[in-house]
Amino acid sequence: MTTTAAPPQTAPPRSTPRWYADVGGVAAAVSLLIVVALWVGNRGLQDFGLTSAGRLTGLIASDLLLLQVLLMARIPLVERAFGQDRLARWHRWTGFTSFWLMVVHILTITLGYAAASHANAVAELGDLILTYPGMLLATAGTVLLVLVVVTSIRVARRKLRYESWHLLHLYAYLGVGLALPHQLWTGTDFVxxxxxxxxWWTLYAVSxxxxxxxxxxxxxxxxxxxxLVVTDVVAEGPGLTSVHLTGRRLGELPARAGQFFQWRFLDGPGWTRAHPYSLSATPHGDRLRITVKNLGDGSSRVGGLRPGTKVLVEGPYGKLTGETYTGGPVVLMACGIGVTPLLSLLGELPYAPGEATLIYRARTESELAFRDELEWFATHRGVRIVTLLGPRGAQPSWLPGTLAGHDGALQRIAPEIAGAHVYVCGPEAWTESACAAAQAAGVRADRLHTELFSW
Incomplete structure (x- = not known):
């Protein structure tokens, strides 16, 4: 275990104005209204039929595809307004919606053209692909998008390594780039x-x-x-490793406690694959720290890093931050490696002694990490540490199996929970259960902050 005392508090970056999210949502809705209005202006209603309906579904699918690109383009204003969790959910929803609209577009356009020429639908589809400008590129792009959609289905995702899924997902950019240009040459709404x-050119250029x-x-x-370079590598517990880093002008890096970066360690083959790891200590001066659990693949290499290894990062990302917290009771709920961003939050949040409670869930006592730092927070900042040990039960619960089903357990552990800001981080199923318990205890939605450890 590390014996380093927790760093002193530093002034965090400015909070994100709440109207950022409103502006983003309105802009997305307006873009869809513009698409429909342009379709109407180009005789969409007057000529309504299979072909016209196909034009509309194709246009909306194209708009959603480009919005999907913007959702995950890592635009700082968008990231700060919504956070990675919400953006990932919307990205997923937008992706599936645009895909099925694209399927409807292909079917209706094909059937519409086949009806107009009294041809077989399959033959008409082949003719469209082989003879219309840009359609071969669109077909290749569609195949790539199908690949991305199939590997994004939850069952398929669970069978893939993170690295494989991430590489396949990057083909979405190529798929969008190939699928859309056929509109420039053959689309009625372009010509x-x-x-x-x-x-459309503006939306393409912005994306x-x-x-x-x-x-x-x-x-x-x-x-x-x-x-950034690695300065030290410290074993924190079984399969748990902290990496300490330094660099130039790190005080200018707009990182908050609770956020994460995408990390690439330049230590040999495989360095091109990025992995998301949260800061496990409050950003302070010229130092950063992350803590990684050995889950195989890229994470297994972290324990072998050497001081001096150069590091590439993308970020910071995530909205599990204290930007809306100004004081009062705070409850932090962590499971396993989910304790890392909450540990960094303990160093930044301006709570008074006795106002903060950390509930730390683990299977065994040997899996509890950062004991010395937690003791420092308990001694010097009055944080109450509650550990919940034991294996999972048969039913999903944020409690160990031996305590699962105990109604009101959260209120007994943290009597102030209803009026507190609550921060939750851990595996997806556990986080959902913990959030449900917090909401049942009376926690307001705007005071419940989450970060899922899933992809």
């Missing part, structure tokens, strides 16, 4: 309307520009500016 062309600027440009600039 016949200067206003439509202006809208591509956001990816280039925030997925490539901003990380490259930050890595050149901050030049």
């Amino acid at each position: 016949g309307s200067a206003v439509s062309r202006a809208y 591509a520009g956001a990816v280039l600027a925030y997925r490539i440009g901003l990380p490259a600039w930050r890595n050149w500016r901050h030049r």
Whole structure:
């Protein structure tokens, strides 16, 4: 176990204005309204039939595909407004919706053209693919999008390594890039309307520009500016390793306690695959720390890192932060490796002695990490530490199996829970159960902050 005392509190970055989220939601809704209005303006209603319906579903699918790109383009304003959890859910919902609209688009366009020419639908589809400009590219893009959708289904995701899933998911960008250009050459809403062309070219440019600027440009600039390197590697417990890092001007890095980065350690083959790890200590001066659980693949290499290893990062990401907390009771609920971002929050939140409770769930006592730091927080900042040990029960519960089903357990552990800010972090099923218990105890939705350890 580490014996390093917790760092002193530092001034966190500015809070995110609440209207950021409202502006983002309105902009997304307006984009869909514009698409429908342009379709109506291009005789969508007057010529309504299979072909016209196919145009509309294709246009909406295209708009959603580009919105999906923007959701995960790592735009700082969007990240700060919504957080990775919400963006990932919306990205998933938008992706599946756009995919099925694309399927309807292909079917209705094919059937509409086949009916107009009195041809067989299968033959008409083949003719469309082989003879219409851009359709071969669109077909290749559709195949790639099908691959991404299939591997995004929960059952398929569980059978894939994170690295494999992440690599396959990157093909979505290529799929979007190949699937959309056929509209430029054959789409009625492009060929016949200067206003439509202006809208779509603008949306294409904004989407591509956001990816280039925030997925490539901003990380490259930050890595050149901050030049992170590993300074120390410390075993915290069974299969648990902390990595201490330093760099240049780290005080200018806009990171808050509770956030995570995508990490690439330049230690040999496989360095190109990024892994999401949360900060496990409050960002302070020229030091950062993450703590990684050995789950195989990339995480198993962390314990073998050497001081001096160069590091590339993307981020910070996540909204499990204290930006809306100004004082009063606070309850932090952690399961396993989920304790890491909550540990960093303990160093940043401005709670008074006796106002903070950390509920730490683990299977065995040997899996409890950071005992010295937790003792420091208990002694110097009056944090109450509650450990819940034991294996999971047959039914999903945030409690150990021996305590599962005990109604009101959370209120007994933390009597102030109803009026507290509550931070929850752990595996997906456990987090859902813990959030349900907090809501049943009277915690307001705007005071319940979560981060899921899932992908």
